Amino acid sequence: NAGVTQTPKFRILKIGQSMTLQCTQDMNHNYMYWYRQDPGMGLKLIYYSVGAGITDKGEVPNGYNVSRSTTEDFPLRLELAAPSQTSVYFCATLAGTGYGYTFGSGTRLTVV
Amino acid sequence: DQQVKQNSPSLSVQEGRISILNCDYTNSMFDYFLWYKKYPAEGPTFLISISSIKDKNEDGRFTVFLNKSAKHLSLHIVPSQPGDSAVYFCAATSALNAGNNRKLIWGLGTSLAVNP
Numbered sequence: 001n002a003g004v005t006q007t008p009k010f011r012i013l014k015i016g017q018s019m020t021l022q023c024t025q026d027m028n029h030n031y032m033y034w035y036r037q038d039p040g041m042g043l044k045l046i047y048y049s050v051g052a053g054i055t056d057k058g059e060v061p062n063g064y065n066v067s068r069s070t071t072e073d074f075p076l077r078l079e080l081a082a083p084s085q086t087s088v089y090f091c092a093t094l095a096g097t098g099y100g101y102t103f104g105s106g107t108r109l110t111v112v
Numbered sequence: 113d114q115q116v117k118q119n120s121p122s123l124s125v126q127e128g129r130i131s132i133l134n135c136d137y138t139n140s141m142f143d144y145f146l147w148y149k150k151y152p153a154e155g156p157t158f159l160i161s162i163s164s165i166k167d168k169n170e171d172g173r174f175t176v177f178l179n180k181s182a183k184h185l186s187l188h189i190v191p192s193q194p195g196d197s198a199v200y201f202c203a204a205t206s207a208l209n210a211g212n213n214r215k216l217i218w219g220l221g222t223s224l225a226v227n228p
Contacts, residue, residue: 042116045215099146
């Protein structure tokens with residue numbers, strides 16, 4: 001049982017490049033979230049989805065886009081990478097009850 | 113505006129002693145609180161939670177205490193073990209989010225080091 005899988009684990013981007021961070025879950029969870037964690041900071045919510053076809057902005061959505069065409073996948077898109085987007089990105093899922101999120105292992109992104 | 117505050121960035125304790133991690137919140141609408149644990153290069157994992165209808169919840173070596181009047185909660189780890197060394201995040205939410213987006217509001221974390 002893979003749980004939440006994030007790819008890639010590491011990536012270095014040049015300013016202005018674009019990329020997609022992948023998140024896939026096999027738990028059939030409805031809720032999915034993208035967070036970023038900057039050094040010494042807590043988790044900031046970028047985007048979230050309460051089910052396939054439904055997405056909404058979190059606290060820090062600027063510079064990012066998401067889609068949720070299936071229950072399993074919730075990719076995060078960076079269109080024009082900026083140094084301020086250097087961070088560790090975590091994808092998380094949640095079943096229909098409770099608040100025990102399941103997190104992926106993260107993607108460490110550096111924009112130079 | 114940090115609605116969930118963990119004022120101690122780090123804590124160091126000896127193996128076998130008690131670790132106490134603190135968390136304060138400002139939003140009186142919060143009624144459910146959680147602690148997550150995070151090791152380096154891994155995602156956070158859920159540890160323990162408490163509802164505002166309780167003032168204590170215990171799970172093995174981990175106990176969370178809630179003081180609603182003070183808007184304060186704490187996580188006690190007894191006895192502390194070297195494997196408990198990690199960053200601990202406090203998170204909160206409200207019933208308004210229960211049927212909606214289930215978003216959590218996170219503290220900045222406290223790094224616990226348990227020394228052998």
